[in-house]
Amino acid sequence: MSTTWTIAVDWDRNGGFDGTYDDVTDDVMYARWFLGMRQPYQVDADDSMLELTLNNADKRYSPENTGGPLSGKLAPFRRVKVTSDDGTERTHWIGWVESIQPDVGKYGKRAVTIQAAGPMQFFKAAETNIALQENQRTDQVVGKLIEEVVVPPGLSDVWVLAMAGYSELGTGTEGSTILGSASAGTSYKDLDTGDVTLAIAADNWVHRDRQHDTFNVYRAISDMAAAERGRFFFDREGRARFWNRTRLQDEITSSLTLNDDMTGLRYAYAGIEADFKNDVIVVCHPRALSAVTDEVLWQLQGEVRIPAGDTRNVGVRYQDPDTGNARIGAKDAYVDGLTFSTGTAMVTLDAKANSATLVVKNDSAEEAILTAATVRGRRITDYGQMEAEARDGLSIANYGRRSLKMNLPSVDNLVYAQAIADYELDRRSTPQGTVKEVTLVSHGENGGDNHAHQLARTIGDLITISETQTAHASKKYIIIGEAHKLSEGGALYETTWYLEPATDSPYPWKMGATNRSDLGTSTRLAF
DSSP: OOOEEEEEEOTTOSSSSOSTTTBOGGGEEEEEEEEEOSSTTOOBOOOOEEEEEEEOTTOTTOTTOTTSTTTTTOOSSOEEEEEEESSSEEEEEEEEEEEEEEOOOTTSOOEEEEEEEOTHHHHHHSBOOOOOEEEEEHHHHHHHHHTTOOOOTTSSSBOOTTOTTTSSBOOSSTTSBBOOSGGGOSSSEEEOOOSOEEEEESTTOOEEOSSOEEOBHHHHHHHHHHHHTOEEEEOTTSOEEEEOTTTGGGOOSOSEEEESOOSEEEEEESOSSTTOOSEEEEEEOOEEEOSSSOEEEEEOOSOEEEOTTOEEEEEEEOEEGGGTSEEOEEEEEEEEEEEEEESOOEEEEEEOSSEEEEEEEOOSSSOEEEEEEEEEEEEEEEOOOEEEEEEOHHHHHHHOOOEEEEEOTTOOOHHHHHHHHHHHHHHHSSOOEEEEEEEEEEETTTBOTTHHHHHHOOTTOEEEEEETTTTEEEEEEEEEEEEEEEEGGGTEEEEEEEEEEOOOSSEEOOTTOTTTSSOSSSEEOOO
């Protein structure tokens, strides 16, 4: 069965891809896209990306061409979608335009390159601003972090006031809208139930640079994935996906076997990459909660003037004066010691895990000047001094020390940190031959060879690979990333899968699972 490709851009930002010029498929000279991860055991995804080269002979895609049919619409933050239909319609990539670069010269190539990116850009642009998380599962924290991300109109199917195509509530299907809240369903996220519950999280998410202290949402989610030993990525539909640590251990059935019938293959034996380590150190971060409840967390420097009838928001960063004003977390924060030199105002504190906002509202008829304010509460101090180490002495003696140090801010339990170190050592300490990536090629429209698998296989699928020259036989791999190229008018379709070694037999023990519930030669205890 032949395959029909559709590549469309929502130029009108009306919530669909049904505008007169939205379907750009006939103009596509070259398309390539990527999503997922590139390195084995990587817990957080690389940014999804798409590059399109379009025929621009009629200057349709030149943003400054005021006489073109897309004048005023060629701009960033337009949604892009790649789909295929071979009897089954599939979405391969969803993202948003970043840049439009027309070639110059009226006798030259007369093409345009459109770069698009996935949702990561918005997650990295949003600073963490959630409350202290106590006794929460990793997925619960991830869900709250995702809610911190605000995307511009045209980037999702959520409801936007007074914007055509986004202000009519519907069922959440394409072309309609849904209320943008955590209860809106799984249109933008799909989270496994975490296997790890953290005593405290969000208090020590601080990254210090020369200008300011910050920690973006994506880094915070990565911390959750690392603590879980799970994965976080964006799938073909653009949804945020969080997998717990047992998800990939459950994959034991291969979807495809390749036996010398791949076009390309990158193979390495005992290289210096992340999949061969024999000395693993996990740094965990025990916290100390102050005994008293009125520790000074912050004090106002200078004064704040609040005009009559106005409101001022003052950013508060919790600090520890005993350690050179290092950023800390806090619990039960409150404001104290308010002094006004002129007038008065209502002061409230919106407290978060390691920061707060002092809201000063002046409802009076005269200016108010706040000259003193103190935020107090219980300090949460991160000492970061405990390390768990797992070492394979025989491997070190035979192959030299190959160290891996993992800093996990949200892990405060040394026993759990040791379990992580043991787990990582177990799957990395033996040198082995591994396939890093495999490439398949087929006709983009007429199919043939492994074309159907190129369309269907995606992140999380299990495949089996054999290659004669290396004597690499019947080894199972998880697809952790996928890259695709479509060129020559759709005639050439190339797919590269980035791979990670799957859990080899004996498989992890799992209660009630067929052939996996008896410890012995076919199963072993899992982490």
